[in-house]
Each structure stands twice: as structure tokens, then as C-alpha cells.
Amino acid sequence: MKKDKVNIVTLGCSKNLVDSEVILTQLKGNGINTDHESKKDDSNIIIVNTCGFIDNAKQESIDTILRYADAKADGQIDKLYVTGCLSQRYKDDLEKEIPQVDSFFGTMELPALLKKFKADYKHELVGERITTTSNHYAYMKISEGCDRPCSFCAIPLMRGKHVSRPMEELVQEAKNLARNGTKEILLIAQDSTFYGLDIYKKRNLAELLQRLSDVEGIDWLRLHYAFPTGFPLDVLDVMAERQNICNYLDIPLQHGSSKMLKLMKRGTTREKTESLIQTMRSKVPDIAIRTTLIAGHPGETEEDFNDMVDFVEKMRFDRLGIFTYSHEEDTHAHSMEDDVPDELKQERANHVMQVQEQISRELNEAKVGKTFKTLIDRKEGGQFIGRTEFDSPEVDNEVLIDATKHYLRIGDFAAIKVTDATEFDLYGEPV
Numbered sequence: 001m002k003k004d005k006v007n008i009v010t011l012g013c014s015k016n017l018v019d020s021e022v023i024l025t026q027l028k029g030n031g032i033n034t035d036h037e038s039k040k041d042d043s044n045i046i047i048v049n050t051c052g053f054i055d056n057a058k059q060e061s062i063d064t065i066l067r068y069a070d071a072k073a074d075g076q077i078d079k080l081y082v083t084g085c086l087s088q089r090y091k092d093d094l095e096k097e098i099p100q101v102d103s104f105f106g107t108m109e110l111p112a113l114l115k116k117f118k119a120d121y122k123h124e125l126v127g128e129r130i131t132t133t134s135n136h137y138a139y140m141k142i143s144e145g146c147d148r149p150c151s152f153c154a155i156p157l158m159r160g161k162h163v164s165r166p167m168e169e170l171v172q173e174a175k176n177l178a179r180n181g182t183k184e185i186l187l188i189a190q191d192s193t194f195y196g197l198d199i200y201k202k203r204n205l206a207e208l209l210q211r212l213s214d215v216e217g218i219d220w221l222r223l224h225y226a227f228p229t230g231f232p233l234d235v236l237d238v239m240a241e242r243q244n245i246c247n248y249l250d251i252p253l254q255h256g257s258s259k260m261l262k263l264m265k266r267g268t269t270r271e272k273t274e275s276l277i278q279t280m281r282s283k284v285p286d287i288a289i290r291t292t293l294i295a296g297h298p299g300e301t302e303e304d305f306n307d308m309v310d311f312v313e314k315m316r317f318d319r320l321g322i323f324t325y326s327h328e329e330d331t332h333a334h335s336m337e338d339d340v341p342d343e344l345k346q347e348r349a350n351h352v353m354q355v356q357e358q359i360s361r362e363l364n365e366a367k368v369g370k371t372f373k374t375l376i377d378r379k380e381g382g383q384f385i386g387r388t389e390f391d392s393p394e395v396d397n398e399v400l401i402d403a404t405k406h407y408l409r410i411g412d413f414a415a416i417k418v419t420d421a422t423e424f425d426l427y428g429e430p431v
């Protein structure tokens, strides 16, 4: 009798990746042969963990489901299950449109998914997560869902209300990760700065950072997905105080025009945002700030866009990404006219990235001659590739070291002196 083998395929963000890792851990914990993103064609059961964020992501999820639906129709696989944000949001439509899928599950329906494998949800495995990233770094989700009303965002529709994970559970998970060799933990959430307001009735991220920073073996703690409004400033004090908390902050700001921030229901203004950034830079002088912006939100005029460009030029963010607005049904903005043509949305996004490229090049060139503690992630094309504390995996700059001249161990830290720089990468040698 052919033994079942499961392959989990993950789309979307790091929060979805953590969900896939939890599914992997639970299935393996129930003795079911399971892999994640296996390249081998030896699995007869596929679980697609989808993303439903914006148009492109939704299309990628649908294409992936259809690919496996064809594989099932060709008899290459026996079962196809779909979970994640797209499934949560469009279950009824998807069930009608893609009947080859055996079952669709929402983002909170893991026990029901496990039932398909006659498996039970094992509470004893909470915090004992098998990670799929390089052994030396791992994501840790500190909360689920979001209570914010951002006009353009469908995430609360797919992830529900904000729910913080208990601090004890997170500390135990960090200890388990450290025991398994993790040196860097990336803290993720929909809104990490909301942490604690539900279960501890106060913003408690600073205390969580202190507790996690006390965990032995964790060299780097990295904070992602902060929110500007009501930002808990005590987080910056802990960041400045603790060596193993990266002087790094990912804080999506979305726009640089007060009029647009109001339309986007962000609860803040350009002035308040600038003063928050200045406070961050005064409390943590070498902090690297990553942000994300949206071009082409309904109501955005040329003047508003110029405000955004001026904001980017003035704030000189270390890392910046920009999306083009996606008209998502059931969001607040969907009731507005999507009045910025797609080409103009893209043109504006490209222009901002050109401005940022120059800023990033200047900031990187200023690092030439300096030495940075660098975590070596991998070896590729004759180079060792690593990151400084100012760079998050997969989204930020990398440090490239000539592997024909130097030997470094993957997963180790090395002191790297920067010898050259481009707009998005640094080149260096061990000292």
C-alpha cells in the first residue's frame, strides 16, 4: 500500500510561512511523512497555503492551485488541500470554480485540516516548531490578526482581530529555537506594536523584547511590522540598551502626505511621522529603518505624490519598498473610485524607487572602510553571502565576500570590513 507523503507549498509573507511550519510540525508530530517546498515529485498529497493580500499575490495563489489541480487530474497526486488567506477570503467562490480541490480551509482551521489526515492537534507541540528557514534564523509570530482600520487593507478580513500570544509561550518558543541552533529571531505580526493591548491591557512589546533578549543563545532579535500611531517609545530604550536587539526597525508608513494618511485611515500625520522618526534616530543613533509605501491610493493627486517623494528624500530611509495600490473589495477604500490609472501607479512607484536607489547607494558608500558583525547566510556563485544587523533576510541588503579568497562557516558571525558598495549590496572581507 503506497504510503502517503505530503508536500506543503507556501505563498505570501513570513507569517504564512510560520503557519506552514506549524502545519508541518503537527503533521510530522502525528507521524505523517511531510515535507515543505519539496522539489521532488514524490508527494501524493499537496497542501497549498495561499496568500490573498493584493491582486498579484492572489493571482499567484490561484495559478499554484490550478497547477496542482491539473496534476491531480493527471493522476500525479491523490489529494489537494488549500488553506491560508485566499482560501479564508474566497472559500465559497473557489469551491465552485476549482472543484478538483478536496477541501478549502480558513486561516484558523488547522484542526479541521489535520482531521483529513486522521491527525489530532497536539498542544504539546506549541512552541516546538520545525523551521524551514536556514538553521540560524527563524521567524516568530507574536500575535495574529489586526484591529487597525487601514483603508486599503484586506488583512483583518482574512486574519481577524488582533490576538497576542502569551509572553511565556513566546519565551519558551525562543528557548526551543535557540536549543535548535537559531541565533536570529525575527519578530513578526500584522501590527507588532499592538502587542499586549488585548491580553495584558497595555502595550507590552518592550517587556517582551527584554524577556526574549534574556534567552541564551539568541544573538539577534529583529523587529518587523511596527505601526507608527501609538508607537511604544520604551521599545527604543530597550533596543538601545540590549546588544542582542538589532538596531533595526521595519515600520510600514504607507505615505508622506497628511491628506493621504487621513484617507488611508492611518491615524497619523506627516508631521507626527517625521517627529517619530527623529525620536527613533535620537534614541538609537545608528538605527536602520525599513519602510513600505503605497503609490496610487484613490484620491492621490500629483501634489500628494510629490509630498511622498519629498518625504522619501527628506527622511532618507535605509530600506524602502513600495507597492502599487490594489482595489480590494470589502475594504474601506473600495467604496472610493480607483481613480489613479494603473500605469500612473506604476510610474509613481518606479520614480520613488529611483529616488531610493540613490539614497541607498549613498548610505552604503558611507559604510566603505567600516567593519560590521555579519551573519553568514549561504554560499552562492563563488561568494559567501551574509547580512549585518541592519539587514533582514530576503528583503534587505546583503554582504558579499569572495569565497575563492576567504573561508567562512554558514551560520557563523564574522567581522567583515566593507571594501565596496552598490545601491543594494556591500562587498567586504573578513578581518
Ligand code: SF4
Residues within 6 Å of the ligand: 146, 147, 148, 149, 150, 153, 154, 155, 156, 190, 191, 227
Ligand atoms: S496595520 Fe493596517 S496595513 Fe497592517 S495588517 Fe493591519 S490593517 Fe493591514
